[in-house]
Amino acid sequence: MKRLIKYILNFIPRPILQRVAGWAVPILGLFYVGRGKECPVCGCRRRKFLPYGYVEQRENALCPNCLALERHRLLWLWLLRESDLGRGAVALPRMLHIAPEVTLMRKIRKMYASTPDRYVTADLESPLADMHFDIQHIPLADESFDVIIANHIMEHVEDDHRAMCELYRILKKGGWGVILSPIDESRATTFEDDTITDEKERTAIFGQYDHRRIYGRDYAERLRRAGFEVEVIDYKQQFSQKEQALYALSDEKLYIVWKP
Numbered sequence: 001m002k003r004l005i006k007y008i009l010n011f012i013p014r015p016i017l018q019r020v021a022g023w024a025v026p027i028l029g030l031f032y033v034g035r036g037k038e039c040p041v042c043g044c045r046r047r048k049f050l051p052y053g054y055v056e057q058r059e060n061a062l063c064p065n066c067l068a069l070e071r072h073r074l075l076w077l078w079l080l081r082e083s084d085l086g087r088g089a090v091a092l093p094r095m096l097h098i099a100p101e102v103t104l105m106r107k108i109r110k111m112y113a114s115t116p117d118r119y120v121t122a123d124l125e126s127p128l129a130d131m132h133f134d135i136q137h138i139p140l141a142d143e144s145f146d147v148i149i150a151n152h153i154m155e156h157v158e159d160d161h162r163a164m165c166e167l168y169r170i171l172k173k174g175g176w177g178v179i180l181s182p183i184d185e186s187r188a189t190t191f192e193d194d195t196i197t198d199e200k201e202r203t204a205i206f207g208q209y210d211h212r213r214i215y216g217r218d219y220a221e222r223l224r225r226a227g228f229e230v231e232v233i234d235y236k237q238q239f240s241q242k243e244q245a246l247y248a249l250s251d252e253k254l255y256i257v258w259k260p
Contacts, residue, residue: 040247041076041103042066049248060248068103070250071151075178076104077247078235078254083176085111085147093146094118096170098135099153100128120145135163144170148177155181155211164226171259179223179255182207187216220255228257 034047037060044065052061052069061069068076080086084093085108092112097105100121105128112119123129133139135150136159148167154160164179171177184191192213196202199209206214215222220230233254236244243249 037248038246039063039066039068040073041068041107063103066103066106068101070248071180071252072101072103073247074235074250074252075151075180075254076107077239077249078233079104079178092118093175094144095120095147095149096140096145097121098148098150099123099126100149101151102128104149135166138166138170140170142169143172143175146172146175148175148179151178151180152182154179155206155208155213155215158212160213160222161226164223164228168227168259173259175259177228177257179228179257180252181215181219181255182211183215183217183219183252185217187214189216189218190214190222191216223255223257227259229260231256231258 035045036047037049038045039049042063042065044063046064049060050062050064051057051059058070063069063073092115095108095112095118097108097119098121100123105121108119109116120131121129122131122133124132124134126132134157135153136157148171150167154163157163167177167179190213193205194212196205202211203209206212220232223230233256235254236249236251239247239249
């Protein structure tokens, strides 16, 4: 199973994966019937989750029902328990969800069922998104949204500072967002080298063929340079060891931003 998933991730174009994953992954999940793990996003119970990863396959990563990865499960719990989305806001904030994760998009769309125009999805090429644009050049007016979710994007773009500034520009004053990226906590500073162009070499060094950098502990400061106030939350520690294992939560920290 690990070899099969690794091959699929590395050799099948992402737009195709985005179209077929919704029915193909649940079929693979039939091999994992049981009750050892529970997805807090969809409630699915399996003896374990599917492995996932472009280079090294992570155990218990992908929910076979809703396609939630470890970081999606952790973020969903934060959104549900800590943000105004889950705390019964009188009016749901106008949200822009960039590179929308299928599992989160489905849940959020249900939240916005009565006001669908207040939830907008965008991506460079995904057929699932409402809008298509380069995050470095966002064709939207200043202060257009109350909330921005943009996860695991900055490591892909050529000019991440420009992309961060664009997100800051379209966020309303007092608005908040979640901007996550893979972080190597052992690195003090971010590593990037655009002279490495071979896809196999980039995959070996950066963890994925289309990644342009490996962020270090300076990631929060890079967000601050774009104007954001930043809070770094080790949200996994809010759960018991039993819950962490049951939900198979990510070790990633959450980077919550505000526009003062």
